[in-house]
Amino acid sequence: MxxxxxxxxxxxxxxxxxxxxxxxxxxxxxxxxxxxxxxxxxxxxxxxxxxxxxxxxxxxxxxxxxxxxxxxxxxxxxxxxxxxxxxxxxxxQRAEPTFFLTLFSILIATVIALPIGILSAYHRGSLFDQASTTLAMFAASVPSFWLALILIQVFAVRLGWFPVAGYGGPDTTLFERLHHLVLPAVTLGVVSSALILRFTRASMLDVLDDDYIRTARSKGMAETPVILKHAFKNALIPILTVIGITAALLISGAIVTETVFGLPGVGNLVVSAVMRRDYPVIQGALLVVAALYVLINFAIDMLYLVIDPRVRF
Incomplete structure (x- = not known):
């Protein structure tokens, strides 16, 4: 190890x-x-x-x-x-909006993708499987700025449930600031869920036909433990990998979404630095984002040790 x-x-x-x-x-x-x-x-x-x-x-x-x-x-x-x-x-100073936006986006993407991916693999070839695969392809092809504008028009302008843009003033509470992040997080979460969903489905399909799954079923084990305890656990390594990559990409790829929603995050800072030709900021942001990307992948590699003991050897 x-x-x-x-x-x-x-x-x-x-x-x-x-x-x-x-x-x-x-x-x-x-x-x-x-x-x-x-x-x-x-x-x-x-x-x-x-x-x-x-x-x-x-x-x-x-x-x-x-x-x-x-x-x-x-x-x-x-x-x-x-x-x-x-x-x-x-x-x-700009890290808080980007951090919470990335965190909520990956949580939304995971909550959407994992259950649908597992059910899609379990009911392979069914109407549900075909519909979920089609929706995943559609979500992957939707531009994030277009989805952001649609969500703003429906939930912010017409219904008034969420703020149109911004992150609140200096005296705004944390709850109100998080309220500003709902629509941006949903935008990134829906788009990012497509890749996780497809990897979850593919990884589950790889293990559902293995011998140990048939053995567990032949012993009379209920389907839920077979799927979640045996199949999903053994399919988790590639799923964790793509979740980690998605989280790292969200940190560096939230520039468009932060710009559309007027969030004072790192992405917005980089856009301003590019327009001003502020090279030290651009250079520093690239280094920090790269470091976070590498650290996330390193953390995922360490999680492999917990999920699959064979990695230790």
């Missing part, structure tokens, strides 16, 4: 190093002077020179890369040009 954990941890460190290197290279090979691009066409040569000195762009590339890695290891992702604050602080 120690060897398995060590291999996964080493792989995580390697991936993070590669991502950090790619981010560093992209900023340096972009057309034009990064400092001039950040400051815009109205910047004076003195302003550009001052920013280049502030960002360390006058130093050799290897020195810049070494300083860059050292800053990352100490948690220093640089300072935002336009926000006048550390990038990590700016990301922290």
């Amino acid at each position: 120690a060897s398995y954990v060590l291999k996964r941890f080493t792989g995580m460190i390697v991936v993070l190093f590669v991502v950090a290197t790619i981010v560093f290279v992209i900023v340096r090979i972009a057309p034009g002077d990064p400092a001039a691009v950040m400051l815009g066409p109205d910047a004076t040569p003195a302003d550009i020179a001052a920013l280049r000195d502030r960002l360390g762009l006058n130093q050799p590339l290897l020195v810049q890369f070494g300083v860059y890695l050292g800053q990352i290891l100490t948690g220093n992702l640089g300072d935002s040009i336009f926000l006048n604050m550390p990038v990590l602080t700016a990301l922290g």
Whole structure:
């Protein structure tokens, strides 16, 4: 088991190093002077020179890369040009909406996908199976911004059940803020449920015809324990994998939904940084999202040890 954990941890460190290197290279090979691009066409040569000195762009590339890695290891992702604050602080201030949006979205997607996927596999070939597969394909093909606009029109404008946009003011309670996240979470949850549903159905179909399932039934075991205790447990590893990938994708892919609903999350911050050419924020956001992606996958790998003891060997 120690060897398995060590291999996964080493792989995580390697991936993070590669991502950090790619981010560093992209900023340096972009057309034009990064400092001039950040400051815009109205910047004076003195302003550009001052920013280049502030960002360390006058130093050799290897020195810049070494300083860059050292800053990352100490948690220093640089300072935002336009926000006048550390990038990590700016990301922290926007983390709450994105965190709760991702959490609720993956919960909604899981609650929708797992029961339907299990029942669809159990009743393979039936009308229910065909209908659920068709709905999954439809949900996967629906653009999230289109579904978001439909939900806003029906449940926010016409019925008035939920806010149209925003996340509440500084004095808003947590419950009211979560109320603002219902429609965005449903939007992402419905779209994300399609992939989880299809993987659940496929994984269940792979195990339902195995010998141990027939043996459990031949011993007179009830269908519910056979399906949930034996079949679903053995089909859970690929399902957990796709749930982890979906959660990681939601963190980085909620930009459109946050923009449509006016949520002050990380996605909205990245959009603003791109429009302003605030490279330190873009660079820091990429690193943080990549780190979260890798950490989620590492946590899923550790869950394998709990679900299937064979992984330990």
